[in-house]
Amino acid sequence: MPISKSRNAPFDKSDERGSDRLLQIEAVYDKVPVGLCYVNRHGLFVSTNDQFSRIFGIATENAVGRLVEDVVPNHAALLRDNIKTALAGEPASDAQIEISGELYMVAAAAVTNDLGEFAGISVAYTNITNLNDVAQKLQQVELRTSYALESAGQWIWDLNIATMRVWRSPQYRALLGLDPAGVENESVAWDIVHPDDKGRAIEALDDVVSGRKPRFEATYRVSRPDGGLTWILSRGKVVEYGPDGSPLRLLATSVDITAQKRIEEELSTTVRQRMELEQKLLEANRKLRNQSERDHLTNLPNRRKFNHLLKRAFLRAIENAEQLAVLMVDIDHFKAYNDFYGHLAGDKCLVQVGRALNKVVKQSGGSVARFGGEEFAALISGRALEPAAEIAAAMLDAVSAMGLEHGASPTGRISVSIGMAMVDPAGSAVHLGPEELLNLADGALYESKRHGRARLTIAGTFNN
Incomplete structure (x- = not known):
């Protein structure tokens, strides 16, 4: 039978501290020596960093919300072609362009929304004048x-x-x-x-x-x-x-x-x-690949990177006869939160929750990723059922301790629900793979939602 656990913590306002951390993340993003921007499927700039502004001599506020033809007319056609290529489900080819006498490599990657639908392209402008x-x-x-x-x-x-x-x-x-x-x-x-x-x-x-x-x-x-x-x-x-x-x-x-x-x-x-x-070229390619494996909002590993980490951790657990816990985490009543406070506040909430979860899991040597939408996923290796459950409970407490208000929730504050599944070589012989383990954790998460939210449900231990 699945086990459900609930955790409560005293109300504690920390919005200002969370805002400071968010500003720090944005500052790091702006200090990257590569021009970065995000263009939606309609050709409108959604975000740019400081290096992009310096390259084109355009203030960020004068670029966001405008069409590529208005901001970068000299190579707007290239960005439009990248959007068409991404819409067709094909990878975009790198291109070289000249800007103010400098040579830049332009690399674009498709960005999908929480439903897996194409939303736009993320573009990086790398100065390769010296390398050329x-x-x-x-x-x-x-x-x-x-x-x-x-x-x-x-x-x-x-x-x-x-x-x-x-x-x-x-x-x-x-x-x-x-x-x-x-x-x-x-x-x-x-x-x-x-x-x-x-x-x-x-x-x-x-x-x-x-x-x-x-x-x-x-x-x-x-x-x-x-x-x-x-x-x-x-x-x-x-x-x-x-x-x-x-x-x-x-x-x-x-x-x-x-x-x-x-x-x-x-x-x-x-x-x-x-x-x-x-x-040097290999290092540049490594940096671009790393960008494709990070969630642009929370800076946590994205779903693609998590699936890779899960397969690697699963094989290691089987080869070394170690325990492995997979956790699926969902923010309770998040759609209502977005409707009540707006999407900007929702993005800020995702960043704060992701930071709180990551702090707890990293202390145990595990990893947290943004799985999509308001869902996060975590891996905890080498811990038996009870210690892993205690870490999951600490995750519940960490989110509750932030004291984030949620006027559209019955509890009045932000909370999360967690589903956990274990692979334990010492347990009974059940032959499952990493995908099935993830599905078990997801099913346990559904049970947490069904039984009142803000709790942990464990799907049970099993052996591969």
């Missing part, structure tokens, strides 16, 4: 390097010492009489070396890997398609080491015996700059 300049300079260096290699009859190769796979630059094909238009992929090290010379090349590599010699140098023959042999001199050095000091990568040049090694140091710098640029 670096990429152009790097391209010029690589082009000059390519010309130099061709003129000197050289090629470069990059050896992964752990896997003994090697990448060669395209110039080696022309030097050996192969089709220059052929595509060169990674191949086994020493595969082009004459069988009688492989031993010398391998010994030269062993000298470098063991530390007996600081640089790699080997002379060997390579067979040509016409049956002839080309003598090659290869020189190089280890350019990457593991945490334990073991060599990981060897970068080298190869040239016929009559040529001279001229540009090895420039090549090492080019590879390093390319890796640094790739790392």
